[in-house]
Amino acid sequence: MTVDWSRLGHAYGPAVDTPGHLAALESGDAETRQAALDHLDMAVLHQGFPETATAPAVRAVTALLAEERAHPDTVESLLEFLGDAAVSVTDLSDDRHFEGILPDLADAVAQAYPVVLPLLTASPPDRALFRAENLVAIARMRPLADRREELTALILEWSERGAGPQAEWLHCLGQLDVDLRDRLIDPDPAVRLQAALFHEDDPRGRELILAALAEPPPPGVHQFALVAAALRVAADFDEIATAACQVASRDSWAGFDDGWGALVRFAFPKPYATSRPLTEPQRALVRALVTNDELWDPTNGSCGLVFKQAGLPRRRNACRRLVG
Known part of the structure; x- marks a missing residue:
């Protein structure tokens, strides 16, 4: 399907420059490829706000990845772009300003999901958590609510390999609505607290959250999440x-x-x-x-x-x- 980019826009105007940047992702030199990635981040999805060019750009990126035409040094950033697009779909779902853009964007990102899911299976250990976090962002979209089982299994497998902090893998699982209450008694305090943040309605979770607030949070847990949870559960x-x-x-x-x-x-x-x-x-x-x-x-x-x-x-x- 041919895209008339002149009729689409990004954050800085008509998206007539977007096709050139997309082409550079497979054939440009390193500097040109970086400029193309910057264009996706700063123009096509500026500060997480989609434009009319965003969904077509997502489809173009998906094609580059599916056909293995994207330069290898762009793959991580392209996955992050897709993850950021998914976050926009989720976070802006109630914003009427974007109601004309989000359905097509959600469809485009959902089509990317089976293309990028194998990236976690084939991931180097030091990139697995990064890839998982972006895949989770995609899988959390409503259209993919019933297609999370394979990703959940992959994340469980990676977490058991010890590839990164357990609390951060647990955060991925919690975002996929996995029941983590058995981890409320884990020997690792970061794991216990991460589980508590997803089960603050459990008395044990509430107790862990309130007890943890006074001290700097352990690695893998962010203070803003702890503060927000404490404000929700405190009388x-x-x-x-x-x-x-x-x-x-x-x-x-x-x-x-x-x-x-x-x-x-x-x-x-x-x-x-x-x-x-x-x-x-x-x-x-x-x-x-x-x-x-x-x-x-x-x-x-x-x-x-x-x-x-x-x-x-x-x-x-x-x-x-x-x-x-």
Whole structure:
């Protein structure tokens, strides 16, 4: 099927340059191939947002991989492109702005799935986890919900080989809706916690999540996932206040959205006001924030917004005076 790329668009305008980049993936020199990969990432699927050229580009990439025409040094990046496209389908499914684009994109990525699935079987051990993560992103799309069995079996096989952290393989399995409750008593704390994140409704999972919040998460578990889970299972801020103070005192400024900032928003569902005194847990949290040098750059608007929304002073000394 011939594609009229002039009628399609990417993030920077008409997609008339996309065919040349696609051709470079099989025959260009190293610099040209890298430019082609950059084009897919920055124009065809810019920051995860698809355009009208995205689905045809996915089909073209699938053909290159199916016919083994893609240069070997592009295969990993092309699989990642397909995985990112799948994430867009999943994450934007309720966004009406993309409702005219996503059905065709979902169909294109689903067609790629049987083509790229063998890449995990044939993977070098040091690339297996990367390939699995992208295949999981594809398999999580709704059209593939009943076609995950083979991928699940492959991931179980790779995890048993010890090719990478067990907690990260477990994360792949959890995303495929595999029941992981038997791993809640695993001797590896990272595995236990990863299982808990997928079974937070289990009392054992809830207990593991709340107990883990105070310390830096073990390798294979991301703090943002742990914080989000703790906020979902905690009865109120008081229940996690002590652990939240530990996070607030050590987190980097970049946690303004899903780390210390999320905890501040949970602690202050209503902005602080002089007519409503701070509770002791709120006071302890502000004290912890004051101890963290990372959070007080006056030019950092992201951090400033967290304080503003909580009704707290933006200046460190003012917060220090507030809590005594």
